[in-house]
Amino acid sequence: MRWVQLSFPRADERFLFEFHSTLCHGLESVHAVLQFRIREEVDAWYRNFYCLGWPREEHTPLVHEAWLFALARAVRTYVSAKEKELVYRRIVHHDAYEKIADKMHLLHYVLNYIEAREEEGIEGVPYSKHKVEQEAIIYLESEHVLRLDGFFRFRLREYIQELCAMVDLKIEQYMAEEEQEAIIRKLRAFLFALPRRQSLLRLVHNASFAFTYYNEAWEKLMPQGLLSLPPQTESAYGNEEANIIGALAEFAPEQIVIYTRRPGHGLVMTLKKIFEEKLIVCTEFSFPVHIGPDT
Template sequence: MQLFSIIVQTRRHRLDHLFQWLSGSFAEVPLLNGKVEWELLSSEPFGAIVCKAVLPRFQLQKHGQAVYRHAADSLADYIIEGMEEQLLRGMIVKEFGYEEKTEIEKIACFCAEFLNETPPGVEAGNVATRNSHSRRKSKIVQHLESYLESHTELNLDGFVRFRLQAYFEDLKSAVGCAVDEYLMDKQYQEFISLLKYFVYIQESKIPAAHLMHKGDQQFILLNERMKPIDVGVPDGLTVEMPDKEFQCEDMIVSTLISISPERVFIHTREPQQQIINTIGQIFENRTSICTNCPHCRRFLGKKNRNLLYP
């Protein structure tokens, strides 16, 4: 007895993937194992994956709700993991007008970050870090289960595009945020290139500068004799990083560019900090990062052996 069929556009690899996805997920449910079977039908321009009840072991009253619920759950996972990336790329092209492959790739990466970001206050790796994924999935499952209970044919592509409006709004919002982030990042990289040019054309004014990073936004800038350098930059270049840095960091970058040291030594216990990455991009091979030299121990304190930095 046929319970329902799922209609998809005929692309053999896609049909096979979805067929394996559904049949494999149902085989893992003890209540339904041996009660339903799946059949793959291929024709142009659509193919079908049919869910059939195995009589007499299948009883609609006893097993029907579980079939619809688990089918909805499996299809929701397939939509998110197997279709979502393509849906996002389609929005990037059609609704935001990006056609360059590199731009689409970068925006798609930002989309993934926004859609699967760790909620505030939750540690990375915690089950709750999948909160965004679960929220999107629950919206899809609810609509799919209701639809399968009252229909025997599901056109998957049509259902996703025309019935999952709340889900589509989530994706569209993510793409909008990703485009904004991409434009900010592009502006930032262009600005970094400009600063690199300033550094390239300037003659060095001092042999070396030591940037002591004491943690968070606490910095001390010293010359080659380990004496403080004025961070006011009265006659120098004033840098305002586009939406990437804080005011004190702007002054540090401005000062470094103004004095143009031959070498920049960064002493820190947190080399992954944005400001340190920025200085490394601007000064390139003039930059060295140190985490445990005598100057580090003097200004930053004794190194914690549990730290992962070399």
């Protein structure tokens, strides 16, 4: 087996310990089939790791694969560190960053999404690890010198572009969610300040955006549409949603029970967010009230 040179940029030495540990641990983990030697030399720009591996018994495809995977894991460790740094810089240089109050929450929001995406993976293999390791193996199959900074910047260019686009998208989603949460807080404050008119309001979900309203005694109620929502909240919802929320404001109940066969419906979920513990969703029920066939 030939020498492989992994050149670690001295400008990134803050990541050196983790890279070196992964490289040594990765090679030691395959010592049952592979012996190895690492020689380190330093020049003006790089800390060069010259790695040599040879089989303990015979050179088989399995031994060759173990050798390449051990090297690729070390490459991936460097890439992961650079990736996190890139994500952080992408966030703090985004046009919307200064407008966001809880900046640490945004950072965790984006990083948690990326980590979750990696865990879901491709056929059980974490996405970024799979992508980076495969690229490293393909490269090392034909080349014996891998400069880590060049590999990150050029070999993974499309992968990095995809990552940047994903970060931008998650920032926009975060801002949209924060705006929605602010609207819900204002709407909740308005609704909960209204004088109570019903102790219990029953809603039967007949169709996507259609409810029948009943009081605690199962007497049918008809909203009059006389109460408007605050302008800054009404504009955040479609007409059908706004009408239903307006009806609930008009009835001003202490407690709401929704009877539905579709608890995951968008409107039901919206009402749950607004009313929180004041709202109960019931999916198992039997009563002499017609439930539409599409509920």
